[in-house]
Amino acid sequence: MKNNIPIYGENRIRIIDFLRGTTILKTLNNLRQEQYFSSELLTEKNITKKLMKFNQAKKESKFYETYSSYTDIPILTKEIIKCNINSLKSNIFRGELIEKATGGSTGAPLVYLTTKHAQSFMWASILLSWETAGYKLGDRVAFVAGTSLIKNSIKHKIFHSLLNIKTYSSYNLNDENIKYYIAEIKKNKIRLIYGYATALGKIANYLNQNEKIEFPDLKSIVTTAEILTEKERVNIKKAFNVNVYNQYGCNEAGVSAFECEYKKMHLINSGCSIEVDNEENLITTNLVNDGFFMLRYFTGDKIRISEIKNCKCNRGYPIIEDIKGRSYDFVVDTNNKSMHAAFFNILFKGEKSIDLFQVEFDKSSITIYLKVNEHKNDPTYFDKYLKIIQKNLFFKEYNIVLDAPFQSTKNAKHKYVIDKSFA
Ligand SMILES: [Zn+2]
Incomplete structure (x- = not known):
């Protein structure tokens, strides 16, 4: 695969990596290559990594030290994590452990610890999903989302400006705000919009009901964080006249998936090892977090993995057939x-x-x-x-x-x- 990526765009990521101590560019380069490995090779690597992670967790953490095999370890729930936050830590990890909380749509957000490496994986996987939708590093992006994507600290503002991201809140999306956002997207020559499906759906409704507006600079739209219904996809596509791709992530679990050109949702299986139980609950082992172990974690999402291993796009990553969303839905x-x-x-x-x-x-x-x-x-x-x-x-x-x-x-x-x- 040949990529014609301007150095200017790559440099932006280099600066972020330098300032934040991350390795986003290196991880992205790995993912760009790895996505085209065969499904067999990726599965084999995934199994090896899972067992290595188990051995590492057994050796380095109090929580896992007594378990003799992977299949013996219990399903990790949010309650267990809450009560064992210290014993899930690696006792030899010397890097920075960053405290994060999940979105908390259930009401009680989960507090967990993550590392620069795991954060790099998360960002690289989002960039990969954008690239699949036609984005080139350095392209200007609009975020239309709430607090789980848009954080307002100075650190985040610098990060967003380095990544060339403009942020727009999805709170109070009334006609006045929508008109302003549409004008901003045109004025700033936004190339890619990344945001919540329902927020973009609201903007799309406005556009579809009013006089036709053209977005000549826009290449595509990537939706995230919510289920994208087919009706919503058609609605958004019609309003902006570009293709709509879906992206799915469960960051604490190392789960990241993206839609390819053929509308198949590919799971990046170097970030996590997954099990799906009889009730379609997604249970995952995070393979990218070396500082805080989350093995066989009950994500609360329900999914179905496709039997089909080949995709026209030639990516070897497994295909998620259906994401049913949180079990409380x-x-x-x-x-x-x-x-x-x-x-x-x-x-x-x-x-x-x-x-x-x-x-x-x-x-x-x-x-x-x-x-x-x-x-x-x-x-x-x-x-x-x-x-x-x-x-x-x-x-x-x-x-x-x-x-x-x-x-x-x-x-x-x-x-x-x-x-x-x-x-
Ligand atoms: Zn594909």
Whole structure:
């Protein structure tokens, strides 16, 4: 593979690596090569690395010292990590351990420790996903996201300006802000937009409903952090007139995946070793963190790995067939039957008058909040959906509310499902 990357762009990463003590450029170069290794070779390397990580954790940490084999070690939950934060540390690691917290869409964020090497992997894997979408190092990028991507410290501001990133908050995306963002994207000749699917969906709705705006400098859009529905993808693509790629990461777990030119989601299996249990829960061993061991970690995401090993793009990384998102994206009815949020996605798929939905439930009632662009004065129009929901989920009370404001999480990601009994 030949890459015509301007030195100017590479130098930006060199400066970041120098200032922050990271190795993003080196890691990116490795990933660029490695992605085209055969699936067999990558699988073999993955198994070797997993066993090496187990031996390292056994030798260097209190938590893993008593386990004799990989299969004996327990599934690591957030609660276990919380109670064992010191015994999961490596006792010989001399580098800096950086404290991080996960996005916390569950309410209780997880505090874990990471290293410069693991951080380098995370950034290199994001850059690889952008490159796959047509980005060249140094290209100007717009971030449209909440706090889990946009941090406002001076350190982060320098980092963003070195990476040539402009940040735009996904909070309060009203028409006025959207108009401003659109003008900024044009004025700054943004080449790539990276952001939350629902935030970009809102901007896309505005664009699709108003006079056509051209973005001649824009190459593509990469969405992240939320599930990208097919409807949303089509919507965003139509508004910006560029291809939309999805990217998926679970940083604490060393998990990073990106969509290729053929819309296949490839998992970078040099960062993690994964298991998927009978209920499709993603359990991972972080292979890139040498300072804090997270082996067989229960991520809370549900995924399915494809049987297909070959992709037209020639990448050897395994293919994720489906990401069902966090396991709390489920509605549980009065009889304890659980239904994934995807049920509602499918239910409303062909309904043009619904822009976005949110489902709120507790032990006895369920309320569907709908943002609609039609039938505002005729709520009975949506009764047909209630009937289908009643057939599939049992509650004492069912409601549909039109155009009420949605609840969002602290980091402004859209939540499709809210369990009121936890609130
Ligand atoms: Zn592919």
